[in-house]
Amino acid sequence: MNLRDLEYVVALAKSGSFSRAAEACAVSQPTLSLQIKKLEDQLGIPLFERNGRTVGLTASGKKILAYAETIVAAATDLRRAATADRDPLLGPLRIGMIPSVAPYVLPLVLPALRTALPDAPLVVIEEPTAALTARLADGDLDGALLATETPGFIEAPVAAEALLAALPSGHPLVDRAEINLDDIDPATILLLDDGHCLRDHALALCSHPDRARKIGGDVRAASLETLLNLVQAGYGVTVVPELALAGRPPPAGVQIRPIAGAPVRDLRLVYRRNAPRRAALDLLAGVLQREIGATPRVVFPA
Numbered sequence: 001m002n003l004r005d006l007e008y009v010v011a012l013a014k015s016g017s018f019s020r021a022a023e024a025c026a027v028s029q030p031t032l033s034l035q036i037k038k039l040e041d042q043l044g045i046p047l048f049e050r051n052g053r054t055v056g057l058t059a060s061g062k063k064i065l066a067y068a069e070t071i072v073a074a075a076t077d078l079r080r081a082a083t084a085d086r087d088p089l090l091g092p093l094r095i096g097m098i099p100s101v102a103p104y105v106l107p108l109v110l111p112a113l114r115t116a117l118p119d120a121p122l123v124v125i126e127e128p129t130a131a132l133t134a135r136l137a138d139g140d141l142d143g144a145l146l147a148t149e150t151p152g153f154i155e156a157p158v159a160a161e162a163l164l165a166a167l168p169s170g171h172p173l174v175d176r177a178e179i180n181l182d183d184i185d186p187a188t189i190l191l192l193d194d195g196h197c198l199r200d201h202a203l204a205l206c207s208h209p210d211r212a213r214k215i216g217g218d219v220r221a222a223s224l225e226t227l228l229n230l231v232q233a234g235y236g237v238t239v240v241p242e243l244a245l246a247g248r249p250p251p252a253g254v255q256i257r258p259i260a261g262a263p264v265r266d267l268r269l270v271y272r273r274n275a276p277r278r279a280a281l282d283l284l285a286g287v288l289q290r291e292i293g294a295t296p297r298v299v300f301p302a
Helices: 003-015 018-025 029-043 059-086 102-116 129-138 197-204 209-214 224-232 278-293
Strands: 048-051 054-057 093-097 122-126 143-146 154-168 237-241 254-258 264-271
Touching (some): 003 029, 003 059, 054 059, 093 102, 197 237, 264 278
Antiparallel strands (some): 154 264
């Protein structure tokens, strides 16, 4: 048994395909298949069930996978720790960002990051929170900019941004100084798809669980821009984080108002406790705090 064999097991379990796993591991499919078969023979148990083109873990395979993932992640950390000891500020920094943050924060911080971390270019992976947390645990990311608490990881506070209501200009509540979401027909509140933390934040703003169950109707958007376009077209209202409006007016036909209770969401840079690039991550957190903190806030009409 060697580390490479365990990497093959992890890749095959994730992809469910010998061809995709072989591509991810940069080996031929016969090589990967042969090495996994040898490992199964060595362990004396089948790890995968092969049913034509589909591949799934056996019950024993699921147990072995947990060990394999831990070992592969530790080996990745070991390699990165060695590199970091040579120069923790050298080499690409792999950072995850949730979709309701990345398009708006990156333009604000990239110029400053080129100065602060000239030899550690940012490699950004944009995915929902659960996927980024899994990548962090696997050692596939150095850190992630998230908007939810993440137990088991180090969390560096970055910024607090207001959650605001976006309404079509003709909405009957648009003349109010602030919006209470309980005054809005729940079927007209537009949300992101399942898995996006902004969806969870919006649902949490509704005080009654019966209303929360009715929210959104059949609309499930993949991006905040889609939601704003739907609001612009008069299909409903939505909740938008303040940084999504940084440096730009809302789309024509969309009115932005504060929400009753002034809800906020906290952005934080999250990383593993044994993160080998800690020095670079600390610098990154400082740049994020400074640049986001200097961003002009939304001004509402008097």
